[in-house]
Amino acid sequence: xxxxxxxxxxxxxxxxxxxxxxxxxxxxxxxxxxxxxxxxxxxxxxxxxxxxxxxxxxxxxxxxxxxxxxxxxxxxxxxxxxxxxxxxxxxxxxxxxxxxxxxxxxxxxxxxxxxxxxxxxxxxxxxxxxxxxxxxxxxxxxxxxxxxxxxxxxxxxxxxxxxxxxxxxxxxxxxxxxxxxxxxxxxxxxxxxxxxxxxxxxxxxxxxxxxxxxxxxxxxxxxxxxxxxxxxxxxxxxxxxxxxxxxxxxxxxxxxxxxxxxxxxxxxxxxxxxxxxxxxxxxxxxxxxxxxxxxxxxxxxxxxxxxxxxxxxxxxxxxxxxxxxxxxxxxxxxxxxxxxxxxxxxxxxxxxxxxxxxxxxxxxxxxxxxxxxxxxxxx
Amino acid sequence: xxxxxxxxxxxxxxxxxxxxxxxxxxxxxxxxxxxxxxxxxxxxxxxxxxxxxxxxxxxxxxxxxxxxxxxxxxxxxxxxxxxxxxxxxxxxxxxxxxxxxxxxxxxxxxxxxxxxxxxxxxxxxxxxxxxxxxxxxxxxxxxxxxxxxxxxxxxxxxxxxxxxxxxxxxxxxxxxxxxxxxxxxxxxxxxxxxxxxxxxxxxxxxxxxxxxxxxxxxxxxxxxxxxxxxxxxxxxxxxxxxxxxxxxxxxxxxxxxxxxxxxxxxxxxxxxxxxxxxxxxxxxxxxxxxxxxxxxxxxxxxxxxxxxxxxxxxxxxxxxxxx
Ligand code: SF4
Ligand code: SF4
Numbered sequence: 001x002x003x004x005x006x007x008x009x010x011x012x013x014x015x016x017x018x019x020x021x022x023x024x025x026x027x028x029x030x031x032x033x034x035x036x037x038x039x040x041x042x043x044x045x046x047x048x049x050x051x052x053x054x055x056x057x058x059x060x061x062x063x064x065x066x067x068x069x070x071x072x073x074x075x076x077x078x079x080x081x082x083x084x085x086x087x088x089x090x091x092x093x094x095x096x097x098x099x100x101x102x103x104x105x106x107x108x109x110x111x112x113x114x115x116x117x118x119x120x121x122x123x124x125x126x127x128x129x130x131x132x133x134x135x136x137x138x139x140x141x142x143x144x145x146x147x148x149x150x151x152x153x154x155x156x157x158x159x160x161x162x163x164x165x166x167x168x169x170x171x172x173x174x175x176x177x178x179x180x181x182x183x184x185x186x187x188x189x190x191x192x193x194x195x196x197x198x199x200x201x202x203x204x205x206x207x208x209x210x211x212x213x214x215x216x217x218x219x220x221x222x223x224x225x226x227x228x229x230x231x232x233x234x235x236x237x238x239x240x241x242x243x244x245x246x247x248x249x250x251x252x253x254x255x256x257x258x259x260x261x262x263x264x265x266x267x268x269x270x271x272x273x274x275x276x277x278x279x280x281x282x283x284x285x286x287x288x289x290x291x292x293x294x295x296x297x298x299x300x301x302x303x304x305x306x307x308x309x310x311x312x313x314x315x316x317x318x319x320x321x322x323x324x325x326x327x328x329x330x331x332x333x334x335x336x337x338x339x340x341x342x343x344x345x346x347x348x349x350x351x352x353x354x355x356x357x358x359x360x361x362x363x364x365x366x367x368x369x370x371x372x373x374x375x376x377x378x379x
Numbered sequence: 380x381x382x383x384x385x386x387x388x389x390x391x392x393x394x395x396x397x398x399x400x401x402x403x404x405x406x407x408x409x410x411x412x413x414x415x416x417x418x419x420x421x422x423x424x425x426x427x428x429x430x431x432x433x434x435x436x437x438x439x440x441x442x443x444x445x446x447x448x449x450x451x452x453x454x455x456x457x458x459x460x461x462x463x464x465x466x467x468x469x470x471x472x473x474x475x476x477x478x479x480x481x482x483x484x485x486x487x488x489x490x491x492x493x494x495x496x497x498x499x500x501x502x503x504x505x506x507x508x509x510x511x512x513x514x515x516x517x518x519x520x521x522x523x524x525x526x527x528x529x530x531x532x533x534x535x536x537x538x539x540x541x542x543x544x545x546x547x548x549x550x551x552x553x554x555x556x557x558x559x560x561x562x563x564x565x566x567x568x569x570x571x572x573x574x575x576x577x578x579x580x581x582x583x584x585x586x587x588x589x590x591x592x593x594x595x596x597x598x599x600x601x602x603x604x605x606x607x608x609x610x611x612x613x614x615x616x617x618x619x620x621x622x623x624x625x626x627x628x629x630x631x632x633x634x635x636x637x638x639x640x641x642x643x644x645x646x647x648x649x650x651x652x653x654x655x656x657x658x659x660x661x662x663x664x665x666x667x668x669x670x671x672x673x674x675x676x677x678x679x680x681x682x683x684x685x686x687x688x689x690x691x692x693x694x695x696x697x698x699x700x701x702x
Contacts (some may be wrong), residue, residue, distance in 0.1 A: 053400040063422055063584040294647070306655075307596075308647040313625040313699055318650065348648055351625065 005162055015064040016108075017055060018072055018270040023286050025075040026226060027112055027157055029149050041286070042079065043273040048086045050299040051271040056093050056176045058302070059100065067101045069131070070108040072281060077115040080124055088130070106131045112149065114157065116164030125171065136161065136168055140181055140192020143187070148185060169200040174352050176203035176243075181222070183213050189225035203243040206265050206364065210339045212355035219362035226366030234373055249371060251332025252364035257317060264337050265311025271369055275299035282338030289316060310349055311337060319352040333360040383426040383571035386416050387584050388440075389432035390576060393658070395453035395467045395484050396565075399640050405432070408576040410439060413689060414605045416574045417447055425572075427453060430563055430584065431459045439623035452484075464612035465510075473498050477505040484510045489523055496530045502538045506547040516638075517645050524693075530667035534671065555634035556667035557681065557688050564637035568619030568649070571603030572604070572611065577697040582609050582619070582649075585640040599649050626657070630695045633685075634667070639643040654694055661693040 023041040029143025054061065069090060071083045073094060087107060094102040106127055113136035115121050125132065138161055139145045169175055181189060189206070196204055208222075226246065233239050233247075264279040271277055272284050277297040285293040296311075297303040314337055316324070324330055334356055337349040344351040386667060390406035405626050408416075420427045429444055431453040436444075453463035467484045468475060471491050477483065481508055485499065492499065502509055519527070527640060534553055541548050549555070555563065567573075567583035574580055575587040580604055589600035605612035617623045619639055627637050627650075637652065645653035668687035674680045692698045 030575040294597065306645045306653045307647060309626075309646050309653070309696060313651060313696070315625050318623045318625045346618075347613060348618065348619055350648060350650060351615055 001363060004095040006174055007039070008109070011262070013064065014066040014107050014267070015062055016068045016070050016268050017222065017283055018268065019051070019068040019083075019086060020044060020073070020270060020272040020281050021048075021076050021079040021086075022074040023070055024078060025073055026078075026110065026114055026151065027075070027138075027149050028152050034285070041273045043082065043083050044096075045089075047271075047275045047299065048082070049210060049274060051274060051277075052086070052090055052093055054299050054302055056097055056099055059097075061100075061305075066104045066106070068106050068108050068148055070110075072110055075112050076109050077118075077121055080118075080120050083109070083336055084124055084127075108131060108133045110135045110137060112136070112157070112194060113161040113164035113168070118166055123354060129171070130177040133176075134168065134172070135175070135177055137180070138165055138177055138196065139185065140188060144185055144188035144192045147188070147284070148182070165199055174202045175200065176205070177201050178205040178207055180207050181228060182209050183215050183218055186218055186221040186225060189222065190228040190232070193229045195240060197233070197236075197238055202218070202241065204245065206246040208356055208359045209332065210334055210336045210356050212343065212353070214355060214359055219358040221357045222359055223362040223365050226363065227369050229241070230370035230373065234370070239374060247260070247362065247367045247370045248332060249312065249367075252367055253331040254328050255320075255330035257315070260313045263313060264339055265308050265314070269303075277303055280338060282336065283341070287338065288342050290340070291344075292346055294338075294341060316352075319350045321352060321354065323357075324352060329361055329364040332364075333357070381423060381570060381572060382426060383428060384416065384423070385428045385430065385571055385573040385584065387411070387430050387573055387575050387587060388413070388436070388519050390588070392430040392432045392584075393457070393467045393469060394486065394584065395430065395465065395581070396454050396486075396585070397516065398583075398588060399514065400584070400588050401590065402588060404407075407432070407436070408574075409442075409578075410443065412574075412576070412578045412675070413440065413443055414433070415578075416441065417609060419574070421447065423508055425439060426450070426539070429464065431457055434459045436461040441650070459677045465646075471495050472497060477502055479506060482508040482510075484512055486512045488515045488521065489513055491666045493523075493526050493530055496533050500534050502521070502536070502543055503537055503548045503550060504514065505544065506548070510551040511687070513659070515661055517641055517653055517655050519659060523649040524658055527659065528662050528666070531662060535666055535670040538670060539673050542680070543677050551634065551674060552663045553667050553670055554665050556687065557684070559633040560629075560684075562621055562633050562637070564621070565625070565639070566619070566621075566637075567639055568604070568613060569621075570646060572613075574607070575603075577603075578608065579601050582613070583640055595644050595647070600644070602636070618648075618650045624652075626695045626699070629699075630657075631690075632657070632660040632664040634663060654696065657694040657696065661690075661695075665693075666692075 009024050018276065021043045028175045069087065076083060088342055094105065111134065116136065139148055142158040145158040145161065149157045150267040151157060179192060179196065193206065230247065233244065268280050269277060272280065275298050276295045278294065279296060281287060296307040319340060339353045340351055341347065341349045341351045388408050390404065392403040394400040404627045427447060427449040427450050429449055431451055431458050433454055441685060446489065446502050450464040451459060451462060453459040454467045454469060465482050465484055467486060469486050471487055492511065516532060529553065534550060538548065540552060572580050573584050579589040586600065586602055592648060593600040621628050638656065639649040641656055642652050643649050645702065671687060
């Protein structure tokens, strides 16, 4: 049997608080959703402290038992010293307030891996190792990584990142990574997946981008690549100890209201360098193509709970077109409130973007194949 | 399904609802636009409602207005108040002479409502129906909720006495919920649409009368949904329907206006109400429940209606996980 993965809606029982510490990054990844990256918007320690003060002062609004302090960019490791100072301040305030998140906090950093081996980062890792969940975004093999994750001069980043990845896999158990799949990457999905498993990644997410980038025939390519990947996983018995979210058993069932709910409003909060609060960084100006930033408050005035309400009640029923509600393989089809908003006609999060439709169906066919082969194959 | 066409005859025609009309310069709909609007209403099989201005219309207009079945809304200061189906009072005027058969909208801010409760409740026996519209619902504080509760209690006592005396006055805040078995909201954008003097359609007059530069965050408040020339074109029309309002479709404050204009202003989403709108509506709902039980203590009343059930929340948002 493969390891069943939990549907992502049910694993998010913890509040995630994201600090967008910088909007700068060394790379210019082709699919990056952060359309407004820049080197000017760096979070100051003073803004970060005010954000912490504001968040911890409303303990009654954040009743989740645990919290993940999440640091993101751009490339967050460019600001490792700042991150360390923010964490120091959080620890101090949790103690001072005897807050219920004291001893219930963890740290998450998602990095491109380029600075992973630097002395400062390594010092940070040894200090926080036990509560640190660090994830290196790597797209797979050299071809795929160098196709997308490139420096401004066009040079690929694979060789530099690989050094970090090897160290990361040794330093942490059960490392997880997310591979982003866009249209150009499709021919490399199989090789990249295999490569990541060979590197020792034990929890692998393959995310199909939700933006409208898919071309005719892309679904066929994805299906074929994933079927090959499924064969590889099973032949090498990797299904026994690796978590492969792309083949989640629970996806691909008819629409089921019990799977509805968005974690954005009730589980997440992000703050940027100006001190503005968002549910998720995808609502910040630098991640939106065509819409205004959508704040839910700021460090000075606090959170506007009326502006938070739509995210907390955004369910599949209210946002989905008829074809989704009637879809036989609806469950697990990705939707993103911010992409809804960005692509909507009326600046609403309630207009579901369905650009991913045919790609989800291809994923479901490959997932069916995977489980069929595991459970019902007579050979 | 679209059922009503509201025609705002002039920029200065009174507000009859939550929105404020700050327009002071007359801008009468052209006679051709009016005729085309009526034609549109006929072809779409819509009931027409005119919002009349506070001045005499040229005779040719009046003839066109009267050429078709309609209802009239006019302010108490309009020359058409005496023939209007609904008369709007902008603010409280204790000296106003109500008509015992008349239907009135009283637009008041919370402060006036709270301070003048004892005067306003006397109107209940002077007219057939009173619709109180609170013009600053979105500004209610926790203390205001408490005050509003006691204001509703005072209205309830008056209504109870009148019902016991055999009268049947209607007050939207309290008697509607007693009579209703399902949602009876404003439904602008879904059941009704507004034609403005510029020949364009709007979800309701509020979306036309908003100042040109008003923007609460995500875009201009003034937004049209098509025109007589190009046809009705509501983007995301489903979001105006109850079926696509996740809180409201699970709610039983049936008398609530579910004001999509206030929703957009306070939460950026036409299908998501603010905390204040929900709590105010639930205070009314709960007061209606108590009123129904109190009237029934005196004898049989609305025997075909079930009791309104007791609930423990004032904002459905707080119990959303239990649906
Ligand atoms: S009380 Fe709130 S949830 Fe209920 S109908 Fe009114 S606005 Fe909607
Ligand atoms: S949406 Fe309806 S309730 Fe709200 S202001 Fe317009 S007409 Fe009134």
